[in-house]
Amino acid sequence: MATNRTFTMIKPGAVRNGHIGAILEHIVAGGFKIVAMKYTKLSAEKAGEFYAVHKERPFYGELVDFMSSGPIVAAVLEKDNAVEDFRTLIGSTNPAEAAEGTVRAKYATSIGENAVHGSDSDENAAIESSFHFSGTEIY
Ligand code: ADP
Numbered sequence: 001m002a003t004n005r006t007f008t009m010i011k012p013g014a015v016r017n018g019h020i021g022a023i024l025e026h027i028v029a030g031g032f033k034i035v036a037m038k039y040t041k042l043s044a045e046k047a048g049e050f051y052a053v054h055k056e057r058p059f060y061g062e063l064v065d066f067m068s069s070g071p072i073v074a075a076v077l078e079k080d081n082a083v084e085d086f087r088t089l090i091g092s093t094n095p096a097e098a099a100e101g102t103v104r105a106k107y108a109t110s111i112g113e114n115a116v117h118g119s120d121s122d123e124n125a126a127i128e129s130s131f132h133f134s135g136t137e138i139y
Contacts, residue, residue, distance in 0.1 A: 005035070006082040006119045007128040008090075012070035013113035020073055023116065026103055027077065030089045036076035036129070036138040044068040050131060062112055074132040083125055086118045 010023050028034070042050065047067035054060050079085055091102025095114055098105040108114040119125035129138070 003122045003125065004078050004080055004082050005129065006077050006079075006086045006125045007117075007132070008075050008077060008086065008119075009117040010073040010075075011113065011115055011117065012066060012068075012072055013109055014107050014115040015071050015073065017107070017109075019107045019115070023103055023107060024073075026106075027075075027086075027089070030079075030085070032077040032079045032082070032086065032089075034075055035078045036074075036133045038074050038132065038137070039071055040074055040132070041071045042068045050128070059112060066112055076129045076133060076138055083119055083122055087120070090116050090118045 008027070010020055014020070014023060024034075044064055047064045048055075051060065051063055051067065054063060057063075077086060089103060091098030091104040093104075093114060094111040095104045095108035096111075098108070103116050104114050107116075119128050
């Protein structure tokens, strides 16, 4: 059964381009409640760990470099059917294929620098949330 929480990061490119406010507004307007949030930065080691599932992919090094290149906003979001609905809100991985009006269509600059992360399953949402937040930081 779907849980009601997902995990997101506003990636370094979108932070650098000044889109934190607009993206948070888009998320809240989409019916998501922010239950945890922090402005932080991933070390290369931590970014590598977060994306370890992609270790064998050709873009892994580039992804780790990018995700540790500057601050991010990490957040836990709550809504019925959160994981699936958030993936719909952000759009396809490749912004060129993302539906009009989605976060990636509006704010991503490339498939690698695609503005936001969104968990792809309830299981990963829980793992990724606890990667960034302790239980006492989620309200
Ligand atoms: P998503 O973030 O939409 O779940 P994936 O899990 O497939 O997508 O990939 C994780 C992240 O790796 C993407 O968000 C993107 O930043 C990067 N990425 C995926 N595919 C590519 C690619 N072909 N070239 C460069 N970076 C990529």
